[in-house]
Structure formats: structure tokens, C-alpha cells
Amino acid sequence: MVKNSLDNADSLGGQALDPAAPLLEVENLHVEFRIEDGVVKAVNGLSYTLHEHETLAILGESGSGKSVSAQAVMGILDTPPGFVTAGQANFRGVDLLKVSEEVMAKQVRGQKVAMIFQDALTALNPVFTVGWQIAEMLRKHRGMSKKEAKEQAIELMERVKIPDARDRVNAYPHEFSGGMRQRAMIAMALSLDPDVLIADEPTTALDVTVQAQIMELLHDLQQETGMGLILITHDLGVVAEVCDRVVVMYAGEIMEDGDITDVYHHPAHPYTLGLMDSIPRSDKHTDRLSPIQGAPPDLLNIPSGCPFHPRCPFVRPRCSEDSPVLSDIGRDGHESGCFYWEEVERDR
Amino acid sequence: MTDDRATESSNSTAAESTPILRVEGLVKYFPITRGILFRKKIGDVKAVDGVSFDLYPGETLGLVGESGCGKTTAARTILRLEEPTDGAAYFHGQDIFSMTQRQLRDLRKEISVIFQDPYASLNPRMTVGNIISEPWNVHGTVPRKDRRKKTQELLEVVGLNPNHINRYPHQFSGGQRQRVGVARALAVNPSIIIADEPVSALDVSVQAQVVNLLEDIQDEFGIAYLFIAHDLSVVRHLCDRIAVMYLGGIVEQGDEYEVYDNTAHPYTEALLSAVPVPDPVGRQDRQRIVLQGDVPSPSNPPSGCRFRTRCWKAQDVCAESVPELVDRGQGHPVACYFPQVEFATEIPTEGRNLDPAG
Numbered sequence: 001m002v003k004n005s006l007d008n009a010d011s012l013g014g015q016a017l018d019p020a021a022p023l024l025e026v027e028n029l030h031v032e033f034r035i036e037d038g039v040v041k042a043v044n045g046l047s048y049t050l051h052e053h054e055t056l057a058i059l060g061e062s063g064s065g066k067s068v069s070a071q072a073v074m075g076i077l078d079t080p081p082g083f084v085t086a087g088q089a090n091f092r093g094v095d096l097l098k099v100s101e102e103v104m105a106k107q108v109r110g111q112k113v114a115m116i117f118q119d120a121l122t123a124l125n126p127v128f129t130v131g132w133q134i135a136e137m138l139r140k141h142r143g144m145s146k147k148e149a150k151e152q153a154i155e156l157m158e159r160v161k162i163p164d165a166r167d168r169v170n171a172y173p174h175e176f177s178g179g180m181r182q183r184a185m186i187a188m189a190l191s192l193d194p195d196v197l198i199a200d201e202p203t204t205a206l207d208v209t210v211q212a213q214i215m216e217l218l219h220d221l222q223q224e225t226g227m228g229l230i231l232i233t234h235d236l237g238v239v240a241e242v243c244d245r246v247v248v249m250y251a252g253e254i255m256e257d258g259d260i261t262d263v264y265h266h267p268a269h270p271y272t273l274g275l276m277d278s279i280p281r282s283d284k285h286t287d288r289l290s291p292i293q294g295a296p297p298d299l300l301n302i303p304s305g306c307p308f309h310p311r312c313p314f315v316r317p318r319c320s321e322d323s324p325v326l327s328d329i330g331r332d333g334h335e336s337g338c339f340y341w342e343e344v345e346r347d348r
Numbered sequence: 349m350t351d352d353r354a355t356e357s358s359n360s361t362a363a364e365s366t367p368i369l370r371v372e373g374l375v376k377y378f379p380i381t382r383g384i385l386f387r388k389k390i391g392d393v394k395a396v397d398g399v400s401f402d403l404y405p406g407e408t409l410g411l412v413g414e415s416g417c418g419k420t421t422a423a424r425t426i427l428r429l430e431e432p433t434d435g436a437a438y439f440h441g442q443d444i445f446s447m448t449q450r451q452l453r454d455l456r457k458e459i460s461v462i463f464q465d466p467y468a469s470l471n472p473r474m475t476v477g478n479i480i481s482e483p484w485n486v487h488g489t490v491p492r493k494d495r496r497k498k499t500q501e502l503l504e505v506v507g508l509n510p511n512h513i514n515r516y517p518h519q520f521s522g523g524q525r526q527r528v529g530v531a532r533a534l535a536v537n538p539s540i541i542i543a544d545e546p547v548s549a550l551d552v553s554v555q556a557q558v559v560n561l562l563e564d565i566q567d568e569f570g571i572a573y574l575f576i577a578h579d580l581s582v583v584r585h586l587c588d589r590i591a592v593m594y595l596g597g598i599v600e601q602g603d604e605y606e607v608y609d610n611t612a613h614p615y616t617e618a619l620l621s622a623v624p625v626p627d628p629v630g631r632q633d634r635q636r637i638v639l640q641g642d643v644p645s646p647s648n649p650p651s652g653c654r655f656r657t658r659c660w661k662a663q664d665v666c667a668e669s670v671p672e673l674v675d676r677g678q679g680h681p682v683a684c685y686f687p688q689v690e691f692a693t694e695i696p697t698e699g700r701n702l703d704p705a706g
Contacts, residue, residue, distance in 0.1 A: 061551040163641070177642045207414035207578065209639050212622035216638060234552060237581075237624030241631055260628045278556035280585030282623040285604065288563070289585070291556030295521040311553075 012094045012112075013103040021093035023228045024050040024073070024113070024196050029087035031065070031072050031252075034080060040299045042068040044252040046087070047326075050196065050228040055219075057239040057260070058232045060249035063296055066232045069249075070198045072097070074115055075104040091196070110137060114194035118201035120181035124173040130184045131157070131169030137191040156187040160217060179210035183217065190221065197222075198230045203238065215242055236279055240264060245333075248272050251297050251307035254326055258334030268329050268336035270312045270344055306338070314340050314347075366441075367402035368572055369426070369459075369540060374399040374435035376418075376425045380647060393647045395421040397596035398435070400673070403540065408566065408573040410587030412580060414619075416643060417593040419576045423542050426574075427459060428452055439540075457487050460533040464545035466525035470517040476503070476528050477513035483535045502531040505568075506561060523554035530561060534569070542574045547582060559586060580623050584608055592616045595654040596646055598673055602680035612680065612687040615655045653684070661686045 010017050031043040043065040050056050060066040071077045073089045073096060089096045091112055096104070109115075117123045125133060134156055135149035144152065150169065157165035160183040173181060182202060189197055199218065203211035219242055222229050231243060239246055240260065247257040248271065256269035267273045274292035294311040297303055303310050309319035318339060326337045338344060377392035396418040403409050411419045424430045426437050428444060437444040439455060447455060460483075463469040470479055480499050484490045490498050500510035506527040508520075517525055526546060533541050543562070547555045559582065566573060577583050583590055584604055591601040592613065600613040611617045618637040625634065639658045644650055650657045656666040665685055675681040 061553060179642060208580065209414065209619060209622045210642075211624075212636060213638055215624075216636070235624065236552070236626040240626045240628045241624040243628075264626070264628050275552055276626070278552050279626060280559070280581045281626070282581040282584050282608065282620060283625050286585050289556040289560055291560060292553040293557075295523055295554060296551065 012091070012096075012107055013099040015094045015099075017091070018093035021090065022049045023052055023054075023092065024230075025088075025090040026069070026073060027088045027090070029069055029072060029089065030085045031068050031077065031082060032085055033082050038300045041302055042082075042252050042299060043072070044302075046247075046249070046252070046254060048247050048254075048257065050230060052195075052228055053222070053226050054245065055222065055229040055231060055243045057243035057246040058230060058249060059234065059236065059239050059246055061234055061296055063251070063299060064249040065252035066249050067200050070115065070200055070230065070232055074109060074113060074198065075101065076109075076115075106141075110141060110189075110194065111192045112194055113196040113198065114189035114192070115198040115200065116182070116185045116189050116202050118204050120178065120185045120205075121173060123185060124181060126173055129170050129172055130176065131171075134184065134188050134191055137188060141192055152191070153187070156191055157184070159190070159221075160184070160187045162187070177210075178206050179213060182206065182210075182214050186214075186217065186221070190225070193225065194227060196228045196230065198232065200232045201234070202231070204233070204235070211238070218242070236275060248275075251299065251302050253307055254335075254337055255308065256334075256336050256338075257326070259332045262331050262334045266331075266334075266345055268334065268341040268345055269308075269338045270314045271308050273344055273347070274311075274313075314338070314343055316340065365404055368405045368440060369403040369574070370438040370441075371402075371422075371426060372400050372436045372438075374422060374425060374437065375433045376421050376430055377433045391647050394596050394649055395646055396425060397649070399593070399596070399598055400435075401591055401598065401601065403572050403574055405539065405572055406566070406570045407588045408575050408586055410583040410590040411574060411576045411593060412578065412583045412590060413593035414578060414643065416595075416646065418596040418646070419593050420544055422593075423461075423544060423574060423576055427456070427461065427542065453486070457483075457489065457536045458538055459540040459542060460536055460538040462526075462529050462533045462541060462543040462546045465549050466522055466529055467517075467549075469529055470525055472517055475514050475516055476508075476520070476531075479517070479528060480531045480535055483532065487536060489536065499531075499535075502534055505534065505565070506531045507557075521554070522550055523557055526550060526558050527561065530558075530565065534565065537569075538571060540572045540574065542576070544576045545578070546575075548577065548579060555582070562586065580608075580620060592619070595643060595649055597654060597683065599655065599684070600680075600682045601673070602678070606678065606680040610680070612682040613655075613684045614659050614661050614686075614688075617688065618658075 027047050029043055029046040033040040033042055046069050048056060058066045072084050084097055096108060131150060131153045134153040138144045138149040138152050154165045154169050157169060162168055162180055162183050176184060203214050206214065233239060243260050246260050246263050248255045250271050255271045256263060263272065267276060277290040278292060280286040280289060292311050297307055305320040305322055306324050309315050324337045324339050326335045329336050329341055374396055375398055376396040377394050379389045380391040380393060381387040382390050399422050401409065413419050425432050432445050439458060444455060477499050480502055481495045484495060500513055503510045503513060508524060508527050547558050550558060575587055589603050590607045591598045594615050600607060600616045607616060608620060611620060618639050621635060621637045641658060644657055651667050652669055653666040653671050656662040671683045671685050673681045673683040
């Protein structure tokens with residue numbers, strides 16, 4: 001019976017997948033790390049929805065909880081110290097946080113949701129050839145023979161535009177450049193046709209010309225396969241180039257989310273506004289920058305009320321007392337977690 | 349337009365002033381050796397291969413390029429942290445490469461450095477007060493009794509609380525640590541600061557604070573910056589003049605408007621077109637030149653122009669001889685046989701490979 005449910009492509013761990021449900025719907029996710037010094041509240045109520053063909057950005061600085069939330073969804077959080085304390089991550093209506101590790105390993109990771117990481121060199125095994133590592137996915141999950149899997153690996157390498165794939169299938173990771181390694185990681189992630197691809201800072205370690213190549217590749221592959229893409233990044237430029245919607249995170253909470261153009265042109269949260277004013281531009285002259293004051297909070301000791309209030313230029317007494325709730329501001333699902341978003345918009 | 353530009357550059361690059369630092373034909377090769385007992389040299393990594401530039405008092409010169417282009421090695425060689433293979437560097441007309449150890453020690457009072465990683469470049473066992481005042485132990489420029497007061501003044505200059513003089517680096521955030529690095533660089537009262545990727549490791553919201561701090565310090569003390577970075581947006585914002593490097597050589601040099609808005613070298617053009625613009629409007633119409641393949645190995649660079657293997661304009665002449673960095677007027681030298689002239693026609697689409705793998 002259990003075996004049977006594992007083999008069934010339309011269900012996960014006995015629960016039927018609902019093709020009408022959103023591809024991935026994360027609701028009120030809470031993650032904490034219990035360490036010696038106390039409890040680090042890394043994610044405090046994250047919610048988002050991802051549809052097919054859609055690119056969703058999770059934008060935040062270091063410590064905002066953007067990577068941890070993805071690890072929780074993938075079931076690869078280090079437990080302990082990390083624990084998911086509340087929330088759901090529904091893939092086609094099935095909560096991934098409730099299915100067993102066996103089902104996650106055999107049916108979800110790689111097949112339904114795949115992930116690529118920032119540092120492709122540490123993510124690849126140095127003692128096996130790149131081709132072998134891509135083929136491993138196919139041998140394990142698809143039961144292909146060595147020969148079949150290798151042929152398929154070459155095809156995948158060609159699909160991610162690794163030149164001379166037939167020769168390079170036998171190369172080791174150290175023989176690849178940074179950009180080529182990231183391409184190999186993408187080939188591996190796509191080998192089982194996932195419905196969702198989570199890319200965690202995929203281009204941060206790369207040079208800008210290589211970054212452009214990789215982002216273009218991801219975009220083309222998404223057009224081809226219709227997968228949903230979650231891009232986790234701190235780079236406002238990359239987000240603006242490729243994403244449809246954006247979730248702005250700070251101290252584990254959503255500050256603002258919405259359609260990319262609306263958020264960039266009419267930011268409705270002081271933090272987003274501050275980020276936009278902090279970055280110089282390469283395409284035009286920028287006068288003096290207006291940085292956000294202070295530093296990101298200590299996650300062991302998150303400020304009361306709105307976590308951004310100690311750095312906020314719009315702060316009022318209420319901000320340290322009440323926690324603002326993310327509310328729809330009436331423009332194509334654009335939501336803000338600021339009491340005074342109207343004032344922020346007027347300021348722009 | 350032209351007037352704007354003139355005022356923009358005149359405050360920094362006054363043509364009549366003499367350069368504070370002049371670098372001529374700088375070359376740095378690292379030998380590749382084989383064998384353990386008998387080390388045999390089998391080649392060279394040509395990290396820097398003929399770099400020349402001038403730095404004027406009080407200006408910011410940006411050295412920009414991708415990883416491995418030699419920008420950091422060039423700076424380290426100028427400071428004599430690496431021994432040069434060839435070329436010359438003059439500080440106020442004095443030849444740096446023939447200086448004795450004693451003269452070098454004096455030089456390092458004039459040229460100080462800020463490093464990229466504020467976590468790695470501060471000794472975790474020293475208080476910030478000791479870190480900042482350490483240069484005075486070496487140079488003896490500030491008498492012992494004044495050091496505490498002077499250190500606190502420096503902390504205040506870089507926007508830190510002077511009462512935190514006895515704290516350790518781990519008690520500060522990344523941005524604050526980089527401020528400590530800036531204070532240490534200022535301690536010797538330098539006339540040049542070489543800043544090697546000083547803001548790349550910082551978060552966006554904190555990066556702008558340090559950028560503004562660097563600007564304020566320059567205004568206050570008139571220090572010249574050699575600013576090394578790969579982030580083209582930060583470089584545009586901060587620098588009066590920019591030199592673009594590729595595979596050990598400068599390909600193009602000029603002020604912000606010349607290099608960014610009136611780009612002449614195909615590599616700079618490709619590099620700039622790859623920078624993501626933080627504005628989603630019009631993104632589908634943006635022209636992007638995606639370069640083929642990777643940067644060639646500096647141990648075996650292509651003949652002639654080093655960019656020719658990835659260049660859509662390359663012709664036979666590019667493989668035969670190295671294009672010199674020539675100024676065609678306007679103070680905008682370009683090392684290319686087919687530079688984009690002002691208001692030039694569209695780049696031909698054939699031969700321009702939009703497919704990264706070719």
C-alpha cells in the first residue's frame with residue numbers, strides 16, 4: 001500500500017495532488033533555531049503563492065530568513081537546531097511539511113521541487129565527474145542504465161549550453177569555471193523535470209557577465225518548461241530584470257510584497273523605499289545616496305512591534321507597540337506591512 | 349550637456365596638476381613551476397601585463413574588472429606587497445620600485461589600504477583602539493600620551509561611538525567593522541587610500557553608509573582614492589575617472605560619462621550591458637550583449653588584443669598586434685582597433701553572438 005502510493009505520480013504519501021491548487025503555497029511559516037544563547041527566530045510568518053510560469057523573488061539582506069525559509073520548504077533544514085514551529089507549505093494542496101522524509105527524498109526533492117545554491121563548487125562532489133553526478137539522479141530516480149543515464153546527462157548538459165558536452169561529461173568539477181559549474185548544477189536540478197525550481201543566490205559568486213548568461217539560461221528554461229521559479233537574492237537589480245512578483249523580507253517577516261513594477265515604482269514600505277534609495281545606478285549618474293540608518297537587528301533579540309522600527313524614518317510610538325499585519329493596499333495584490341504605508345507612498 | 353561634463357570633471361582632474369601616483373607599464377608575472385627538489389619554471393601567470401595610469405591629488409580613480417583581471421595584483425604590486433616584474437611606479441616623482449625598506453616604511457604612511465572583508469582584516473584579539481593606533485607603534489607619528497584622544501577622534505570621524513574604544517571587532521556589525529578599517533587607514537594621515545572592494549561584503553543598506561563615509565572623508569581630508577571594485581554601479585557613483593581592466597590590461601579609461609554613456613571598447617560595452625538595472629520597466633527592450641565562453645587563462649593569453657577571442661568586432665589585425673591604449677581626444681583612451689566612435693551606428697547583429705555557448 002505504502003509502496004503503491006510512492007509510485008503514484010498524482011499523490012504524495014497517500015494524499016492526492018490537486019491539479020487546480022496553486023503550485024506552491026507557503027502559509028504563515030515560522031522557523032526558529034534553538035541554540036545555546038537562546039532562540040533565533042529566523043522566519044516569523046512567511047506566506048507566498050507561486051504559480052506555473054511565474055518567477056517570484058524573495059528579496060532580503062543577510063539574516064532576513066530568505067534562505068532558511070526555502071530550506072524548510074525543501075525539508076533540508078538542519079534539525080536540530082532548526083525547527084519549523086508553525087505553518088504550511090502546500091504543493092498542489094499537499095503540505096510538504098507534513099509528509100515523511102522518505103516521501104520527500106523519493107518523490108519531492110528533485111522531482112517536484114529542485115534547488116540550486118550559490119556556491120556550485122561546494123555543492124558538487126569533487127571526486128566524481130560532472131556527468132556521473134548528473135546521471136546519478138537519473139539512475140536513482142528513473143532507474144536508467146548507466147549508458148542511458150550518461151546519454152541523458154549529455155543531453156541535459158547541452159540543454160544548459162555547456163559547450164562540447166560529449167567531451168566534458170567526463171570532466172571533474174575543478175575543471176569547470178564558476179559559470180560552467182552553475183550550469184552543471186542547473187542541469188542536475190532539471191534532470192527530473194521539477195515543477196518548482198528554487199534558486200538560492202544562484203549568481204552571487206559569479207562575475208556580472210557570467211551572471212547575465214546564467215539568468216538568461218534560467219529564464220529560457222522556464223519559458224520552455226513552464227516551471228515556477230523562486231529566486232532568493234539580495235540584489236535589487238537581478239530581481240528587477242527577471243521577476244514577476246517580489247516578497248521583501250526583513251528579520252524573518254514580510255515587509256511588502258506585490259507585482260514587481262508596482263513595488264519598484266510605488267514602494268509602500270519604508271524598508272523597501274530605503275533599499276531603493278541605497279543603491280547607485282550604472283545606467284545614470286546618482287547623487288549622494290540616502291542609506292538606511294543603523295544595522296540589521298540581532299535575531300536573538302528582534303525589536304518589538306515592527307522589526308524595522310528602530311531604523312525607520314517614519315517611526316511613530318505605535319510601531320514599537322503593535323505588530324503591523326500585512327494588508328492589501330488595493331493594487332494587484334500589492335501588500336504592505338506598514339501602518340503608515342500611505343505616508344510612505346506620498347513621500348516617493 | 350558639455351558644460352555639465354566640464355564642471356563635473358574639472359574639480360578632480362585638473363589637467364595642470366601633477367599626478368601624486370604615476371604607474372607606467374606595470375607588469376607582474378607569477379611563475380608556474382614544476383618539480384619538488386628541482387623547481388623548473390614552465391610558464392607564467394601574466395596577472396598584470398602593462399598597466400599605466402595616473403592618480404591626481406584628491407580624486408578617485410576606479411579600477412574595475414571581473415575576477416582575475418589583475419586589478420588587485422596591480423594595487424598590491426604598487427604597494428610593493430608583491431615584487432614587480434617590470435614597469436615603474438612613482439609617488440610624487442619618487443620611484444617606488446627602487447625604494448629601500450626604510451623608504452618603503454615612509455611610503456606606507458602616505459598610501460594606506462582598506463580591504464574587502466571586514467571580518468578577516470581585523471585582528472579578533474585586539475581592541476579597536478589598538479587596531480586603529482597600531483600604525484603609530486610602527487611610525488611613531490603620534491606621541492603615546494595623545495594616542496587615546498586621537499583614536500577617539502578617529503572613531504568619531506568614521507561615525508563610531510568614541511566610548512567603544514575598548515571593544516573587540518566581534519562586538520561590531522559588518523558595516524561598523526568596515527568603519528574601523530577606514531579609521532585605521534586614516535590613522536597615518538595618508539595622501540592616498542587604496543580601497544580594495546571595500547563595500548562588496550556589506551549588505552545593501554549598510555553599503556550606502558560606507559560609500560557616503562568614503563565620500564565625506566575625501567571631502568574633508570582631500571585624500572586620493574584608488575578604488576578597486578567589480579560593482580560597476582558603485583564605481584560609477586564614487587569615481588571621478590574609471591579604468592576598465594580585462595586580462596591584465598586596461599582597455600578603456602575616462603570619466604563617468606565617457607566610459608558609461610559613451611563607451612568605446614567592446615568589452616566595456618558587454619560588461620555594462622550585463623549589469624542588471626534595478627527598474628523592471630522596459631527590461632524586455634534592453635539590449636544585452638552576452639559574451640561567449642569564459643575569460644581565457646592569464647597563463648596563456650591570446651595573441652594581439654586579449655579580448656579578441658570573445659569580441660564580435662575582431663578581425664585579422666586584432667590577432668596580429670596588441671592595440672595600444674590611445675587617447676583620441678576627450679581624455680578617453682581606448683585600446684581597440686575598432687572603437688565605438690561617438691554616436692556610432694548600431695553594432696552589426698551578425699557575428700554578435702547572443703547565445704552564450706556559441
